[in-house]
Amino acid sequence: MFAKTSEVKVLRDPIHGYVHIDLQVVWDCVNSNWFQRLRRIRQLGGAYVVYHCAEHTRFSHSLGVYEIIRRMVTEVPDIVSALNEHDKVTIMLAGLLHDIGHGPYSHAFEAITNTSHEVFTCRIIEENTEITKILEKATKGLSKDVADVIRHQSKNPLLTQMISSQLDADRMDYLLRDAYFTGTKYGEFDLERILRTLRVVDGKHLVVKESGVYAVENYIMARYHMYWQVYYHPVARSFETILHLLFKRLRDVKGVSDPSVIPLFKTVIMQKKISLKQYFMLDEYAFGYGFLMLCNHSDAIVRDFAERLRDRRLFAYAESEKDQNRRIRHQLKKRGYDLDYYWSKDEVSQRPYEPYTDSRGDAIWVKLKDNSTVEMSNASNIVYSLIHGPTRDELNVYYPKESEWNDEVKLSE
Secondary structure (H helix, E strand, O other): OOOEEEEEEEEEEOOOEEEEEEEHHHHHHHOOHHHHHHHHOEOOHHHHHOOOOOOOEHHHHHHHHHHHHHHHHHHOHHHHHHOOHHHHHHHHHHHHHOOOOOOOOOHHHHHHHOOOHHHHHHHHHHOOOHHHHHHHHHOOOHHHHHHHHHOOOOOOHHHHHHHOOOOOHHHHHHHHHHHHHHOOHHHOOOHHHHHHOEEEEOOOEEEEEHHHHHHHHHHHHHHHHHHHHHHOOHHHHHHHHHHHHHHHHHHHOOHHHOOOOOHHHHHHHOOOOOOHHHHHHOOHHHHHHHHHHHOOOOOHHHHHHHHHHHHOOOOEEEEOOHHHHHHHHHHHHHOOOOOOOOOEEEEEEEOOOOOOOOOOOOOOEEEOOOOOEEEHHHOOHHHHHHHHOOOEEEEEEEEOOHHHOOOOOOOOO
C-alpha cells in the first residue's frame, strides 16, 4: 500500500545507533522544508545556557521518536499483530512529526504566544503545506489521521498511547537524548527492557509485563531527576523569564514601530494570528538576529533585556521567602529598577508519576502473571510511595544580581 524507498536509509544516531527509514512518505517528510526547519530549533529551550553541550535540536529528537515507534511496530509482537499497515505508517509519521510545530526556544515560545505547539503542528500537517501534500500523495486522508493522533482524537487509542502517555516514545527518546547531551547520567534507563516487555491488552491498551516493572521504575525516576536537574533548572528558567519579559515590555511600550524591531517580531508582539508562512521563518536563528537588533532599541529596558539574552547576563534567583522578598524589592526600587520588569516569580511543580491524569486514562498499566492488569502504583512499592508522598513545588524569584545594583544606568520609567 505504501511505497518503499529504493534502499533502506540509515542515519547515524548517538542514542539509537541508527535510524532506519524504508518508507518513501517518511523519507519525503524528513526532506521537507518544514522538517528541516527543526534543525534550527533547540530541543531544550533555555537549558543550553546551563549545559554547554545541549545544542541538540528538535530535528534529532523527532527522528529518535520515529525510530522508537518504528521498532515498536516491527519488533513488539503484540503491537505488530494489533495494528494494520495504515495504522503502523500513521503512528510512525505521528512520531516523526509530533514536534514540527515547535517555535524558538520550544516551550518558552508557547508562553509568549499563548498557543500550544500542538496547534501549530496540526496546522502544518493539515493546512496545505509541503507536509500535507506529501501525506495526501501517499494516501488520501493520511494528514487528518496523523493530526488526529497528535490531538488525541485517533480512532485507535493505542496509537495515541504510543506517542502521548506516561510511557511513550516521545518521553523515552527525550529523556535518553537530553541526558546524553547534558551529561546527566541519572536520566538514563533501560529502553531495551521496556520494549521487550510491552504488551497489548484487548487490542487497544498498551501495558507492560510484570517483569518489566523494575525498568519502568527506573524510567519514572529518570524523568523525575531530569525535570529538576535540567528542565526546571533555575538558570534556564532565568533565561526564559527574561525572554518573556522582553516581549512583555515591547507590548507595554508599543515598541513595534522602532526600526530595531525585525518584521517577524511584530506579529508576535501585537499578538496577532501567525500565518504559517511567518511561522516557518520563526526559528532560533531569526530570534538571535532579532535580539541583536533590539540592542539598539530606543527603550532602555528593551535594550537591557536584549543584551542580557545576547550575552547570557541573566537574573539572579532565590527561593521565595517573605522577608527576603521584601528586602530585595526595597533595594531594587531604591536603585531605580522598575519592579514590573525586574522582579518576577516563577513556580514549578513536579510529581514523577500520576496514576490518573485525565479522561484519556494514560496511566501505566502492568500485566500480571495471571493476565489481569493493575495500575503501576499497585504493582510497585516505589511508585506507590512516590505518588503518595508530597508533591515537590519550587517557587523562585528572579531579579538583577546584586553586583549590578550600583550601576549608573537606571532602568525605571
